[in-house]
Amino acid sequence: MCNCIDFSLIDTAKFLMDNDNYIILTHASPDGDTLGSGYALYYGLKQLGKKAEVICPDVIPGKYAYFLCETDHICDKDSTVIAVDIADKRLLGSLEEKFGDKVDLNIDHHITNQRYAKALYLDADASATCEIIYELLLDLNVQLNDTIAKALYTGISTDTGCFKYSCVTAKTHKIAAALYEYSIGADVINKIMFDTKSKDLLTLERMVLDTAEYHFDDKCMIITVTAAMQEKTGCSGPDLEGITEISRSVDGVIAGVTIKQTGSDTYKASVRTYEPLNASQICNCLGGGGHKNAAAAILNGTLAEVKVKILDAIKQQMEETNAWTFVTR
């Protein structure tokens, strides 16, 4: 949308002071950042005497229970709709039809934001939308408490891989330090978010490791998650998110590919790359897209056919970038 107005932090704070009856939307397949942002903002607005409701298009996983609560019920009519951490209205999932064109304010940190809302406060330098919400709440003179700090910490920790990724800045750590002044139990949060998996998922990981194959002088690794594995272990969808990390965890691998069966002859290839390769360009060749280091494509055919297509695309990139002789570290 071309009529999206750019808000500053101060504009955003003023907007929140001036309006009421907020519907706060989180994205589908909710993660720690969209939920942490939504609930921290909710608690802040309640302190300001506002009415607000948090609506998530999908069921919220039980692991986030420690900062959730029952929110108000806001009538759609006369409501003010806020989207948090939602770069594209399609990410509203089941709520897109109802709210996709009715978002009054979008608060986000994705540089790829599609500007679908009436107003947008975008800080692409923030490691997580929760970083933005933290600053917003300070600006609104909201008094933080343990629950708000837990929600904000969860968003920042999960979106940065626990302060591991390149999106982390000095500001990220400064905010974390401020949140540690509250009783957040960060070690427990991190254990839940990063180091707890189901017995079934561990079984699936074992099966997936059995499929590991290496190509191009071990610079490319492919792992496969078949429909049979998903059926046998009962793990699918969001359960499988961490699996792709395996494909790029091996020393020397610059193209890690996870092939996930999504239909009888349909597969989703998730590609993770390191320099000099570009995952986005590889997936473009396969009809997909994404970011420089992480991209995906949907492919049709048998598993063997799909693998050939992917390996061809990677080989082409490796030749174009002289990846055969590129020295990592």
Place this chain on the structure above:
Amino acid sequence: MCNCIDFSLIDTAKFLMDNDNYIILTHASPDGDTLGSGYALYYGLKQLGKKAEVICPDVIPGKYAYFLCETDHICDKDSTVIAVDIADKRLLGSLEEKFGDKVDLNIDHHITNQRYAKALYLDADASATCEIIYELLLDLNVQLNDTIAKALYTGISTDTGCFKYSCVTAKTHKIAAALYEYSIGADVINKIMFDTKSKDLLTLERMVLDTAEYHFDDKCMIITVTAAMQEKTGCSGPDLEGITEISRSVDGVIAGVTIKQTGSDTYKASVRTYEPLNASQICNCLGGGGHKNAAAAILNGTLAEVKVKILDAIKQQMEETNAWTFVTR
């Protein structure tokens, strides 16, 4: 030793200003914290015009190369010996005989410090010895630079599981924020330290996952690393450190056991526990010891016999603590 003098941060800084010809010792099987502390201190002392040498009892793994350098060669005679991050002189390994009773100053963060040095600056609230060295360098008016910041960040990040563990405090994050003011490439450091494993280690992990067995209503998980697996993959010793994490990664498991074969009829059991279990007490029953959540014991017998002993010890603890009915989270 009962004659160990307790130093404050200021005493420590004064001692470093007043002396010269430093031999800085790191512990055997060196990790990021002992090396980061040793080299950051070295660079600081050089700025102050002092002579200093860093000595590590073992070969330093290549992954730390980005903050290492050739240090001075100090004559033992007239030297001032400093031990960093070394709680017990036995951790000096091959250097214990030579330096064990000659440490002039010990800088450490382990509450279990054995007070073997002539003077000790202990800050048990520090998440890493590198936290202490950071404060010390500030106190000494040392100008930080990219290399010093990389060394300090490495120690803090590795000793805290990348800011994940309960030892992290607001101060830890404040120091990280200060280090981010330099060009440290934290994402690259974290990738090297946490997310890179050899192809052989991944193969070993697959083999280990095949051995997973669950006991006591899935509250106990046992994984086994046999001698044959170590031989086949060429992975042993420090390579296997991360394997124990698998044993406590499964939801609901409160006793995670890794049995590693160390001889034809000898096994090392590493026990990781969550409330209400106590790993130290379990391992005491088995002739070993350690901390509340992480302990170990050496056991003799066949693998089957060893497992029976371990399961008996865990069962006893579970009964004593009513772990059968203890509700986690």
